Amino acid sequence: MANSALHKPSNSLNFSESLWLELFNAYVANSPFFFLLNACSEVNPPAGKGNLIHTSLKTTQLPDGGLDYAVWEPPGYKVGQKLPLIIFLHGGGGSQEELESLLPSISEEMAKGDFPAAIWSMPSAGRSFYMNAKDGSADWESVIVDEYIPAVMRQYGITDTNSVVITGVSMGGMGGLRIAFKHPEKFGAVAVLEPAIEAAFNWEALITSDTFYREDVYPKIFGNPVDPEYWQANHPTAIANANPRSLDDLNIYIEVGDVDDLKLYRGGEFLHRVLFDHGVEHEYRLVRGADHVGSEFMKLRFVNLLGFVNRHFNPVEEGVRSMALKKLLSAMVDDADLEPDVPLSPHRSDE
Secondary structure, three states: OOOHHHOOHHHHHHHHHHHHHHHHHHHHHHOOOOOOOOOOOOOEEOOOOOOEEEEEEOOOOOOEEEEEEEEOOOOOOOOOOOOOOEEOOOOEEEEEEHHHHHHHHHHHHOOOOOOOOOOEEOOOOOOOOOOOOOOOOOHHHHHHHHHHHHHHHOOOOOOOOOEEEEEEEEEEHHHHHHHHHOOOOHOOOOEEOOOOOOOOOOOOHHHHHHHHOOOHHHHHHHOOOHHHHHHHHHOOOHHHHHHHHOOOOOOEEEEOOOOOOOOHHHHHHHHHHHHHHHHOOOOOEEEEOOOOOOOHHHHHHEEEEHHHHHHHHHHHHHHHHHHHHHHHHHHHHHHHOOOOOOOOOOOOOOO
């Protein structure tokens, strides 16, 4: 039986929808990932800034029969050049147009030598959660994983999955985690900002703080009424908890603000604790004073994400040595008087 908190009287639901609209409008007004940009419909090749291409692929798995997406080729790119691929999934209600708003930060980091040349791409997915809908009306995850990403990889001659990184913000952070956790063999890393994930393992455990901003969307994607098993099978934290060892070769970055208006710090912290207790290596940041909206602060947070992705492609030698030493010490646990690092003891007292 689904959590009764998600089946409130109509006046409570209307309040939730009104509150969500306020937050949504604030997000549109303030987020650098939500600009409605006037990009060219085909190719926009400003001198020295690379090529921004808008295109689409045909598919029978979406109602409209196609998936629109953008691709950015960095300055100096030549056909046949081997570069990594970075997929960025936009937030709820966004589109491929938002890729353009990321390019100044990416270009700045490249110019400083702090980020490598790479192919970037962003699909348009509306408010789909990047999921296959329970009713079969749209199979967004299947299109992303089986058609869109392979098409971009073929276009740019990319065959090494370790050079493919999936990233995203908010709904795109949730989608990036889910897709990477369900298909870790297809990616070298996943790096997300403020992922829209809930702080629970199962549907029945959800509370209003996890759901208030999108109660109307759950039935459209997870079934009406919501199928608890389907929700759990597609919830990133539940996926990680069920099979943590499948993530051991995946580089993971999770970041969320501690004053996020949508309370996404709850789900981010919960996932961090689950990964930590399972011994899944990852980088987690709870950013002091960071909200779900913003411009200058979000730019700094995006640059930090770029730093993590750069270290995936260009590992710091000292860090590589330290990780190797940690693995060596972990292997010695059974042969010495050392206790395992994880899980930690419960931190709450029963008293």
